[in-house]
Amino acid sequence: MSTPSILSSPKVARFPFPSSEELQDLPSTLHQPKGFPGSGLSKENYNADAYTEPILEKGPSPPSELRQNLFMIFITVTQLVQMIPLGVGINSGLAIGEALGAPHISSVWIVASYPLTQGTFVLIGGRLGAVYGHKVMFTVGCIWWVVWALCGGFANNLVSICIMRGLCGIGGGLMVPNIVALLGINFPPGKKRNLGMGLFGAMAPVGAVGGSLVGAVIIQLSEWKWVFLWLGLMGFLVYGAAIVIVEQDEAVDPNGSIDWVGAYLGVAALILFNFVWNQAPLVGWSNPYEIVLLIVSALHFAGFSYWEAKVAKEPILPFNIWKSPSFGTLMLVTLFSFMSLGIFFWYMNIYMQTIRGDSLIKVGVQYLPLTIMGCANAFFAAWLVPRVPAQVIMGIGCSAMVIINVLLATVPAHLTYWAMCFPAMFISAYTIDLITTSAQIVASNTVPMEHQGVAGSLVGTLLSYGMSIGLGFAGTVEVNTFKNGTDLLRGYHSAAYLAVGLAGTALVLTALFIRIPKDTREGWGEDQAPEEI
Structure with missing residues (x-):
């Protein structure tokens, strides 16, 4: 039915x-x-x-089963495409930086620039969708993404490539919360929504690993600029098809307003804080502007909190969403988890390239266990949500996060891939998929229909921004432990131990404070359904 x-x-x-x-x-x-x-x-x-x-x-006829299935497929495949730049940056960041004459440590910006803006602008993307229509903002994000993906191919130095990737990430930030909102609005709580969220979750590892492998092939066989031209063409085709398939929706808050002051304070705080930590490994904390910008970012965070709680009439983050049981702790666990995961991906990647001497293509192939198992585990998470409490699913994901970073933190310089790297890659599939899919489903099922975009915004922000800011923290640890570049492996191990601490903290918070019962509902609850006119 x-x-x-x-x-x-x-x-x-x-x-x-x-x-x-x-x-x-x-x-x-x-x-x-x-x-x-x-x-x-x-x-x-x-x-x-x-x-x-x-x-x-009499309203419009319900969409056919075929139309619903096409909608679900195409709206989630867009998530796959917009995750590809993350995989390209992780695997090919060092090679692109080297081609542009950038030092090794500076290449982390090629990775961090895309998830930085992607995660930051997700914050406002959901609210824009609620006011102007989720499909409208999804379409705007698609067009913006394609334009700046193409422009990345014309960059000629490290600064310009990072700017292009950052601008492309804004498109992803507009897309992600509205993809989640369109899924959440069109499919009430139940099996169909869980399937959609499972597909959405599966696209993250498939897109990232696919981008890692395809980008590696292009760079090794031709020039890195062709990667961005390929991204633009693929985005044009996939996003174009999705825009045609997805039906126009009615804005859930058409008479609402955008809290531009809150948007500025929140976005500026996130960008400044991230910039400070990712720049610190390059210039050191003795540089005056690092301290000044850190203070400015803290002031923006304080201003954002005060404005949203006391002044804003229609805040970007309605505070009543935090009243749901364990919701705040769930979001904190998600942040720590993805900070840890971002560190794992980057340092496992550069370990295989710089210590083991693996080629870009070989590294991309070695990520395939994550892709294969990741697809299965996204659906496994969707299957688990109505059967076991959320803390069990999150606990499994956090435990896997601890294990993979312990393996990375202890891997020796010369060891076969199958001994420690392969198990880490295999187990990593139980992290991103279980945590992302369960967090998205729980957050979406927790809030009413008009806040679906907000729920998508929060989880999307924590996913992408967490990966980016985690690299900043890890980079600071790395440069202070690698003995001026003479012991790279020691620096990588130290960064991985930081990731172990973050994942362990997430696991403890999950075990002690998250209490969300299994969700067996089918359809909208009385407190979630749209108001009758």
Whole structure:
């Protein structure tokens, strides 16, 4: 049985019935509109009191099963494409930086620039979708992404390539929360939504690893610039098809306003804080502007919190979403988890390239266990959500996060891939998919329909921004432990131990404070359904 789109559900309306006295001035035969109770009755036998039942105003027909399936496939495949630049940066960041004449430690910006803006602008992307329509903002994000992906191929130095990737990431930031919102709005809580979120979660590792491998092939066989031209072409084709397939939705808050002051304070705080930590390994904390910008970012965070809580009439992050049980802790666990995961991916990658001497293509192939198992585990997470409490799913993901970083922190310089790297890659599939999919489903099921974009914004922000800021923290640890570049492996191990600490903290928080029962609902609850008109 197909699940009708919530936007196509019938609206309840009441017709303004005239009283019996008012009928005295009407003709003896009433020519009433189709669907009016008592149509064709004469005024003599009309009894106004007999017709007080509500009339269901006929809405658009529910989409067919085929249309729903096409919508789900194409809207989630866009997630795959917009995750590819992350994989390209992780695997090919060193090679691109070397081609541009950038030092080894500076190449981390090629990786961090995309998830930085992607995660930051997710914050405002969900609210823009609520006011102007989620498909509208999804379309804007797609077009913006394609333009700046193509422009990346024309960069000629480290600064310009990072700017292009950062601008491309803004498109991803606009897309992600609106993809999640469109899934959450069109599919009420239940099996269909869980399947959609499972597909969405599966696309993250597939896109990242696929980008890692394809980007490596292109760079090794030709020139790195062709990677960005390929991204632009693929985005044009996939996003174009998705825009055609996804039906226009009605804005859930069309009369609302955008809190531009809160948006500025939140986005500026996140960008400044991230910039400080990712720049610190390059210039050191003795540089005055590092301290100044860190203070400025802290002031922006404080200003954002005050403005949203006390001043804003329509805040970007409605504070009532934090009232849901364990919601705040769930978000904190998600942040720590993805800080840890970003560190693992980057340092496992450069370990294989710089210590083991593996080629870009070989590294990309060695990530395939993550892709294969990641696809399966995304659906496994969707299957688990209605069967076990959320803390169990999150606990499994956090435990896997601890294990893979312990393996990275202890791997020796000369050891076969199959001994420690392969198990780490295999187990890593139980991190991103279980945590992302369960967090998205739980967050989406926790909030009402009008806050679906906000829920998508929060999880999306924590995923991408967490990966980026984690690299900044790890880079600081690395440069202070690698003995001026003479012991690279020691620096990588130290960064991995930081990731172990972050993952361990997430695991403890999950075990002690997250209490979200399994969700077995099918359909909207009374407190989540859209209001009847």
